[in-house]
Amino acid sequence: MSNYLVKxxxxxxxxxxxxxxxxxxxxxxxxxxxxxxxxxxLPEQILNNLRAKYNLDxxxxxxxxxxxxxxxMFDLGPSxxxxxxxxxxxxxxxxxxxAWLGAQAISIALVFGILFGxxxxxxxxxxxxxxxxxxxxxxxxxxxxxxxxxxxxxLAIKVTIFPVATWxxxxxxxxxxxxxAFGPVAVITRYMRASMIEVMNQNYIRTAEAKGIPMWIIVxxxxxxxxxxxxxxxxxxxxxxxxxxxxxxxxIFAIPGIGKYFVDGIFNRxxxxxxxTTIFYSAILIVTIFLIDIAYTLIDPRIKLTNKER
Amino acid sequence: xxxxxHLLEIDDLxxxxxxxxxEVQAVRGVSFHVDKGETVAIVGESGCxxxxxxxxxxxxxxxxxxxxxxGKVVFEGKEITHLPKKELLGIRGTxxxxxxxxxxxxxxxxxxxxxxIVEGFVRSQKVTREEARKRAIEMLGLVxxxxxxxxxxxxxxxxxxxxxQRVVIAIALACQPKLVIADEPxxxxxxxxxxxxxxLLKRLQEEQELSVVIITHDLGVVAEVAHRMVVMYAGMVVxxxxxxxxxANPRHPYTWGLMRSLPRLDEGEKQRLIPIEGSPPDxxxxxxxxxxxxxxxxxxxxxxxxxxxxxxxxxxxQAACWLxxxxxxxxxxxxxxxxxGV
Numbered sequence: 105m106s107n108y109l110v111k112x113x114x115x116x117x118x119x120x121x122x123x124x125x126x127x128x129x130x131x132x133x134x135x136x137x138x139x140x141x142x143x144x145x146l147p148e149q150i151l152n153n154l155r156a157k158y159n160l161d162x163x164x165x166x167x168x169x170x171x172x173x174x175x176x177m178f179d180l181g182p183s184x185x186x187x188x189x190x191x192x193x194x195x196x197x198x199x200x201x202x203a204w205l206g207a208q209a210i211s212i213a214l215v216f217g218i219l220f221g222x223x224x225x226x227x228x229x230x231x232x233x234x235x236x237x238x239x240x241x242x243x244x245x246x247x248x249x250x251x252x253x254x255x256x257x258x259l260a261i262k263v264t265i266f267p268v269a270t271w272x273x274x275x276x277x278x279x280x281x282x283x284x285a286f287g288p289v290a291v292i293t294r295y296m297r298a299s300m301i302e303v304m305n306q307n308y309i310r311t312a313e314a315k316g317i318p319m320w321i322i323v324x325x326x327x328x329x330x331x332x333x334x335x336x337x338x339x340x341x342x343x344x345x346x347x348x349x350x351x352x353x354x355x356i357f358a359i360p361g362i363g364k365y366f367v368d369g370i371f372n373r374x375x376x377x378x379x380x381t382t383i384f385y386s387a388i389l390i391v392t393i394f395l396i397d398i399a400y401t402l403i404d405p406r407i408k409l410t411n412k413e414r
Numbered sequence: 415x416x417x418x419x420h421l422l423e424i425d426d427l428x429x430x431x432x433x434x435x436x437e438v439q440a441v442r443g444v445s446f447h448v449d450k451g452e453t454v455a456i457v458g459e460s461g462c463x464x465x466x467x468x469x470x471x472x473x474x475x476x477x478x479x480x481x482x483x484x485g486k487v488v489f490e491g492k493e494i495t496h497l498p499k500k501e502l503l504g505i506r507g508t509x510x511x512x513x514x515x516x517x518x519x520x521x522x523x524x525x526x527x528x529x530x531i532v533e534g535f536v537r538s539q540k541v542t543r544e545e546a547r548k549r550a551i552e553m554l555g556l557v558x559x560x561x562x563x564x565x566x567x568x569x570x571x572x573x574x575x576x577x578x579q580r581v582v583i584a585i586a587l588a589c590q591p592k593l594v595i596a597d598e599p600x601x602x603x604x605x606x607x608x609x610x611x612x613x614l615l616k617r618l619q620e621e622q623e624l625s626v627v628i629i630t631h632d633l634g635v636v637a638e639v640a641h642r643m644v645v646m647y648a649g650m651v652v653x654x655x656x657x658x659x660x661x662a663n664p665r666h667p668y669t670w671g672l673m674r675s676l677p678r679l680d681e682g683e684k685q686r687l688i689p690i691e692g693s694p695p696d697x698x699x700x701x702x703x704x705x706x707x708x709x710x711x712x713x714x715x716x717x718x719x720x721x722x723x724x725x726x727x728x729x730x731x732q733a734a735c736w737l738x739x740x741x742x743x744x745x746x747x748x749x750x751x752x753x754x755g756v
Contacts, residue, residue, distance in 0.1 A: 307519040311585065314472060314514075315534030316507035318499075325533075329524045404524055405569040 108409050116390045123386045124175065124379065128168055131378050138184040138373045158184055158375075171379065180383065181376035185368075191380035198362035201271055202349030205361065208281035209346050210339075213288035218335065220289070221296020222323060228301060236293060243290020252283040252356040269357045280357045284350060288342055292335050299331040306330070329403060336403065340396040344389035348381075419491055420447035421625050422471065422593055428484035429466050429475060436698045440466045442649035443485065448593065453619055453626040455640035455657070457633065457672070461694060463649040464629045468595045470495075471627070472512055473502045489593070507534035511586030513596040517578035517603070521570035527581055528554070528566025535588045553584040558614060576607035580614065587618065593625045600635060612638050633676055637661065642730070645669050648694050648705035655731030665725075665733035667710045704736065712737055 137160070139151055146154075155161045159170055174181055180191035224236035259279060260268040266279050303309065304327060312322045349363030362381065369377030400407045429441040441463040448454045456464045469475050471487050473494065486495045494505060506512075514520040522530055528550035536546045547566070554562035557580040570578055579599065586594050596615065600608040616639050619626050628639060636643050636657060643660050645653040645668065653666040664670050671690035678685065692709040695701050701708070707717035717736050725738035736742055 307514060307516060308522040310474065311512075311514060311520045311530075311582070312522070312533070313474060314506055314512040315537075315585065315588075316503045316505070317533060317537060318503060326522050326525065330522070406523055406571045 105409065112394060112409075116394060119390055120383065120386060124172070124383060125168075127379055127382045128171065131375055132164060134373065136373050138375065140373065158182070160375075175383070180380035183374055183377050185372045185374045185377070191376050194365055194377070195362055195380065195384055198349065198360055198365065201359055202354065202361035202363060203347040205277060205280050205284060205353075205359065206343070206347030206349070208277060209284035209288065210343055212281060212285035213292055213342070214335075214339075216285075217289045217292025218296050218328070218332070220293040221335075222300055222328070224293065224297040225300035225304060226319075226323065233297075236297070240290040240293045243286050243293075246286070247352075248283050248287060248350070249352045249356065251286045252280070252353055255279045255283055256356075269359075271357075271359050276357075280353050280359060283353050283356075284346060288346075291338060295334045295338055296331065299334045300327060303327050303331040333400065333403060336396055336399055340393045341389065343392045344385065348385045348388055420488075421450045421490060422448040422627070423488040424467070424471070424485070425488065426485035427467065427470060427482070427487065429463070429470055430481055430483050431466075432479040432481070438697050439700055440480075440649055440697060441470065442697075442700065444646065444649070444651050445485075446644045446651060446654055448625050448627055450592070450625055451619075451623045452642065453616075453628060453640045455636040455643040456627065456629045456646055457631065457636055457643055458646035459631055459694065461697075462646045464646050465597055467646075468512075468597050468627065468629055471595060472506055472510060473497065474506075474512075504538075507591065508538045508589040509591050509593065511589070511591040511594045513579075513583050513586045513594060513599045515598040515601055517575055517582050520582050521578055523570055526567055526569060527573065530570075531566070531581065531584045531588050534585070538589055549588065553588050554581070556587070556618070557581070557584045559584075575603055576610060579603060579607075579611050583611075583614065583618070587622070587624075590622070591624075593627065594619075596626060596628045598629055598631070600632070601630070608635075615639060633672060645672070648700065649697060650705060651734070652706065653733040655728065659728050659731040663727070663731070665727055665731070665738065666706075666735050667712055667737070668706045669733070671709075704734075714742065 138158070139146070139154055143151060152161070159167055162170070171181065178192075180195070182190050183194060186194075220236045220239070224233040227233045256268055256279060260266045267273075267276050270276060304323075309322060309326055312326050313319075317325075349361040349366075351363040351367045353359075354361040354363040362384075365377055366381045366385075368374070369381055397409065401409055424447065425445050427441055427444045428439070431438045431440055444463065444467055446454065446456075456467065458464050466475065466480070469480075470482055471489075475482060482495060486493050488494070489505065489509065494502070497505070521527070528547065531553050532546045532550045535541065535549055541549070550566045551562045554565055559565055559577060559580055565573075570581070573581060579602075583599070586596075599615065600611050603611060612635060615626065615628070618624060619639070626639075628635065630636060640657050642656050643654065644651055645660070645666065647668050653660060653664065653669045660669065661673075664673055668690070671688075674688040675690060677687055690709055695705050695708065701718065703716070703718040703720055704710070704713075704722050707713040710717065714736060720736075722734045722736045723739070724732050724734045726732045727738075
């Protein structure tokens with residue numbers, strides 16, 4: 105087990121290094137540079153000074169080694185566009201809001217997705233199932249930038265329960281969390297329904313019925329744990345993408361999260377920001393997937409963490 | 415004459431299943447009874463309605479598509495055919511236990527074996543954790559699993575097939591039910607394990623004075639454990655009686671066919687097994703006469719036209735066949751011929 109963990113952590117570091125390398129090369133392959141928009145107005149001398157300041161005058165391999173050196177000390181470098189702040193600061197300023205929203209959205213998605221999935225599965229081909237499935241299709245089809253204005257219109261303007269936008273009290277977090285959760289609820293409902301239908305047809309459910317256990321206890325005790333693995337699998341990428349912020353929803357609700365840095369960084373060719381946010385996202389994804397693998401073994405005792413090929 | 419009350423009595427039970435192709439009449443008027451401390455075997459080929467009968471006793475017919483359309487199940491003098499869900503839950507497990515066919519899938523893979531054994535017990539007896547644990551250990555010991563203190567905290571995948579079937583039996587017995595229904599309990603196991611499981615069932619049946627309904631298509635199993643047997647064909651009972659009577663003097667051509675298709679060790683080296691030609695009738699539209707008529711070597715004109723009446727031979731030995739009608743031609747030679755395997 106501990107042998108496995110050591111290997112796994114080493115693998116995670118190697119994966120991250122590969123991601124850094126790929127991102128670094130791809131990023132420099134995009135035409136343009138951070139000062140492209142100013143290059144007409146600024147004298148050549150100043151541009152050269154700027155390039156020198158950010159090591160952009162060095163050959164690429166040198167830049168790459170310099171970047172890796174800083175990365176080893178968890179320094180993601182300065183942001184070229186907003187000079188006073190480093191990428192570390194950007195992430196630590198924005199991550200709190202993004203992570204909080206993401207966590208709330210994931211909780212909503214899990215609770216309602218699993219609940220709707222179970223209800224749909226137990227009422228297979230009856231109207232409750234059809235309602236749940238219709239909602240699920242809508243959830244997948246309607247993007248969050250439509251959901252968000254709809255939520256604002258009905259729950260903040262027509263009925264003034266929640267604030268329209270910005271960031272402050274917990275009330276501010278409700279609408280964006282709902283907007284973020286809508287899609288994932290739909291996906292989890294579908295996964296849960298499919299796997300619950302399969303589980304409820306298993307022989308061990310019949311065994312439990314023959315013991316005289318009421319249906320709802322059977323569902324909770326025997327059904328959910330066996331049916332939840334596909335949902336857990338989906339949870340890995342979901343957690344990573346939600347807690348690292350989403351550009352659209354954070355933009356609509358004017359939330360100071362980190363979602364916008366991903367997009368702005370690319371437009372500005374702000375090399376350290378692109379690399380920093382990508383590394384941050386990747387690191388979280390890699391760690392979540394690792395945690396999910398551990399969760400598998402807790403949910404299903406037949407699954408073991410091991411290096412052995414069987 | 416005073417009728418002794420049977421522990422379980424099934425009277426003219428009829429079960430239908432709705433499918434896209436129409437309504438299948440899976441069980442078409444089955445009657446038999448089980449007394450206290452007795453083992454009754456239900457024998458028949460696949461699709462003859464034996465498992466559906468068992469499910470109907472437990473109220474486990476999936477509805478929809480299945481439905482009990484007639485007859486009744488009486489347990490300890492009380493009709494339990496259409497009990498409300500809540501009362502049914504009080505009978506399942508605590509009064510009637512069930513052993514399923516495939517031990518590889520009958521246990522929840524994510525739940526410890528001990529917890530699965532006492533789940534029903536905990537629910538019906540409201541016991542403490544320690545008492546439940548003690549009970550689980552006791553039950554595992556009872557079904558012959560070594561080292562039960564350690565084994566109750568393991569998961570099903572850590573058990574072999576035979577051991578899992580012992581666990582399934584332990585589950586069925588955990589609440590000390592009066593009746594155990596075993597639906598092909600040995601079919602999925604290899605032969606040596608089969609013998610062990612049958613021995614176990616027999617021992618438990620004697621020790622605990624259980625009544626057992628064992629469903630099987632294996633006449634060897636019947637001879638091994640049962641006191642009485644019920645031969646089913648196409649959703650109906652064709653012959654019933656004590657195992658001795660039916661084996662020694664089978665009265666229904668279908669039973670003859672079953673007997674002839676068994677290998678015998680006492681008849682020299684080379685012998686052919688004689689199969690029953692043809693296949694069972696379509697239960698969407700069952701024939702109006704004897705369901706076996708189409709495959710029967712001795713079928714007469716009336717067999718296609720009318721359901722046979724049941725004739726009684728010895729005490730409780732009955733068969734539903736026209737050959738036993740006084741107007742039928744003398745069949746002694748036919749019967750003898752049939753039993754000798756022509």
